[in-house]
Amino acid sequence: MIAVGVVAALIGSVAVTSTAASAVETVPVTTITDGQTTIQVDRLLTTSGDDEFSFGTSSSSRLRVSIENLTDSPETYGLAADMETKGVEQRAWLPGAFGAGNAGIEEFFSVEVNAQSSGISELDGFLPDWPGETYGFYRIAIDGITLAEPELVGAFTNEGTWVRFSITDAQIGQLATFDDLHVYQGADTVARASGLTPGEQLGLWLSPGIDYFRS
DSSP states (O other): OEEEOOOOOOSSOOOOOOOSOEEEEEEEEEEEEOSSEEEEEEEEEEEEOOOTTSSSOEEEEEEEEEEEEOSSSOEEEEEEEEEEETTEEEETTSTTTTOGGGTTGGGGGEEEEOTTEEEEOTGGGEEOOOTTOEEEEEEEEETTEEEEEEEEEEEEEOSSOOOOEETTTTEESOOOEESSSOOOTTOOEEEEOSSOOTTOOOOOOOOTTOOTTOO
């Protein structure tokens, strides 16, 4: 059992029911460069105020990836992450990376940036703020020609406890149930989950309404 004191979403695209004004804070996470490309990763923290439709304030975070191409040719970049197995990289831009039933999703994980220009990743630059994930950024094409072997620009590991994320079976970590159905920021309740590994360090990751690929 895990006692819950403060409830807050740790990743982006949280469904917000409040109509009150939102405040967005930008926090630099890391800068990656290999001399040809500079990648700036920022965390955007959004807090929505209380109103009659919500229980207190709600908060969410997401990562914004800004890419600067310092070369004289357009380049295409792709994202890799250890989504399903910790430390095992998945190249998310490759066809079939998320299973046959999710064809087309991979296009969200690559972006072309013109020569001597700046751009942001697809989904308006909002990378899911998955805790404990190691993100790798690759140069995958130059002037429209796909490289035989992608070139790693750089990588970083996000803060927090790694959580398995798998689109192929729509499972994120372990599902938990709560003793109190009305869970909101500041609430006290108990989360229960089955099938956990004894002795393993656990983290509670809450992301209400998450759905990155809803059409």
